[in-house]
Amino acid sequence: xxxxxxxxxxxxxxxxxxxxxxxxxxxxxxxxxxxxxxxxxxxxxxxxxxxxxxxxxxxxxxxxxxxxxxxxxxxxxxxxxxxxxxxxxxxxxxxxxxxxxxxxxxxxxxxxxxxxxxxxxxxxxxxxxxxxxxxxxxxxxxxxxxxxxxxxxxxxxxxxxxxxxxxxxxxxxxxxxxxxxxxxxxxxxxxxxxxxxxxxxxxxxxxxxxxxxxxxxxxxxxxxxxxxxxx
Amino acid sequence: xxxxxxxxxxxxxxxxxxxxxxxxxxxxxxxxxxxxxxxxxxxxxxxxxxxxxxxxxxxxxxxxxxxxxxxx
Numbered sequence: 001x002x003x004x005x006x007x008x009x010x011x012x013x014x015x016x017x018x019x020x021x022x023x024x025x026x027x028x029x030x031x032x033x034x035x036x037x038x039x040x041x042x043x044x045x046x047x048x049x050x051x052x053x054x055x056x057x058x059x060x061x062x063x064x065x066x067x068x069x070x071x072x073x074x075x076x077x078x079x080x081x082x083x084x085x086x087x088x089x090x091x092x093x094x095x096x097x098x099x100x101x102x103x104x105x106x107x108x109x110x111x112x113x114x115x116x117x118x119x120x121x122x123x124x125x126x127x128x129x130x131x132x133x134x135x136x137x138x139x140x141x142x143x144x145x146x147x148x149x150x151x152x153x154x155x156x157x158x159x160x161x162x163x164x165x166x167x168x169x170x171x172x173x174x175x176x177x178x179x180x181x182x183x184x185x186x187x188x189x190x191x192x193x194x195x196x197x198x199x200x201x202x203x204x205x206x207x208x209x210x211x212x213x214x215x216x217x218x219x220x221x222x223x224x225x226x227x228x229x230x231x
Numbered sequence: 232x233x234x235x236x237x238x239x240x241x242x243x244x245x246x247x248x249x250x251x252x253x254x255x256x257x258x259x260x261x262x263x264x265x266x267x268x269x270x271x272x273x274x275x276x277x278x279x280x281x282x283x284x285x286x287x288x289x290x291x292x293x294x295x296x297x298x299x300x301x302x303x
Binding site for chain 2: 164167168171172177178179181182183193194197210211213214215216217218219220221
């Protein structure tokens with residue numbers, strides 16, 4: 001598919017924002033941008049499904065994309081919610097296997113896709129790209145290790161405390177704050193909504209947080225951090 | 232922005248449970264589906280979200296630090 005020079009420039013700027021591509025020469029980014037295609041999804045639309053043949057590497061231009069897996073009963077576990085400037089589906093693009101998770105537009109989203117074979121061709125010509133991809137996967141692996149620790153060594157209340165701290169920090173620095181429902185918190189933490197309600201009430205009873213109309217306000221960061229510690 | 236409960240009409244089956252459970256009668260059945268009829272009465276208690284069997288209702292929360300707190 002031919003992309004316009006304007007769109008390619010847009011993609012080039014976007015690639016420059018990706019952390020693991022910061023040290024990659026401009027020519028490499030230009031080659032990558034020339035094989036990318038732009039796609040738009042409405043909020044709630046599935047971008048690709050877990051288990052389907054690899055859909056390629058995606059880069060988010062605008063909006064947020066939810067990465068999740070589902071149990072056989074249909075319960076969703078959110079692995080991550082990525083925003084602009086982030087990539088997703090790196091794993092299946094690199095190992096050629098099926099998509100390891102489902103990607104859904106969390107908000108209206110504009111994304112760019114680069115197919116696996118196209119990335120291979122560019123990486124063959126430019127070894128810098130291969131190393132950059134390795135670094136990107138290493139960062140993802142580290143994040144997954146942290147997630148495993150959280151799921152196996154923290155209680156639901158501890159995981160929730162950790163999530164509340166992370167979200168508050170993120171909302172402090174991001175221009176567009178993110179609202180989360182109880183269901184989304186439960187999906188993120190690998191539990192059910194009722195447990196989230198109980199954990200929030202427990203933290204509120206201890207006056208660590210205050211639940212206001214549409215806000216959860218962290219009253220005591222130190223005590224919340226203590227709840228989040230691995231026990 | 233002050234959010235209100237979001238009722239996804241495509242998921243709502245009109246079972247009436249949220250309307251029956253709402254303590255302030257902020258919800259009503261309109262054309263067979265639940266809707267936030269009196270938003271001013273909504274106290275954001277999440278009872279409707281908890282009781283909906285179809286997960287059709289969402290109440291989003293913004294997580295923030297209190298004015299005298301910050302990230303460590």
